[in-house]
Amino acid sequence: MTGPVRLLIVDDHPVVRDGLRGMFTGDPGFEVVGEAADGAEALALTATLRPDVVLMDLRMPVMDGVTATARLTRAGQGAQVLVLTTYDTDADVLPAIEAGATGYLLKDAPREELIRAVRAAARGESVLSPSVAGRLMGRLRAPAEEPLSQRELEVLTLVARGSSNREAAARLFISEATVKTHLLHVYAKLGVNDRAAAVATAYDRGLLTPGGR
Structure with a gap:
């Protein structure tokens, strides 16, 4: 793709949104086009702002991240969903992946890893944090x-x-x-x-x- 990656940040904590916005705004390869505090707001903003990547938290009021991811996937608007959360249990990881998330990272990921993951997501590539990859491996392996x-x-x-x-x-x-x-x-x-x-x-x-x- 050409031009900066258009990014929508979705998290119910303003401090987290501010931190992420500051991180990506300082990089010319990204453009933060909007912020949402819940999944319902994310759906509305994705329809109007057309981001390349939606950086999606999971546990939020009004509409959770898994439900929002599934609806975005069904809508087929072209935005890739990259989950960014503090939770890596099977009950969180598997539904998010099944809902259509293209990647799953934890909030303690280093800045460089997060930036690489967003770029990869914009290309439609899948990226998993090591602990999430390990969980999926444990589930899928005989x-x-x-x-x-x-x-x-x-x-x-x-x-x-x-x-x-x-x-x-x-x-x-x-x-x-x-x-x-x-x-x-x-x-x-x-x-x-x-x-x-x-x-x-x-x-x-x-x-x-x-x-x-």
Whole structure:
């Protein structure tokens, strides 16, 4: 994408919103287009402001972050939802991912990690904090290490060749949301939290080979 990443900050705590706004306003690669104090306000502002990324808290009054994420996903307005919360329990992580969040970070993430994650989300890429990746891995793994499915390998192969999620979806005749879901499963099975680490780990384990798969 060209130009700064347009960002909507959603959190019910004004101090948190102020801190995030200050962080991103100081970087020319971002434009904070608005703030919301709950999920309902986030839906209304997303429709009018058209942000590239919605930085979404989970536990808020009026409408929680999972409900807002699901409605944004169904609306298909193009905004990517990156969850930023203090909670990393299964009861929080899994519903958010299933609702359509493209990434899940914790509020104690370093500034550089958060900035990278927002940029990745704007490209439609999935990013998970290490603890969240570990939780998903624990949920998705069988007692023995679970192998990647054929479709997961196909997606990972295209990613390794430089394809974006959108390009991989077009090549495989599936939706971009399905590609993201496959990648999240790959992250969990390989114990990684982003696409670069997934590709590197797959090469290390012989799941991918140079010039082939």
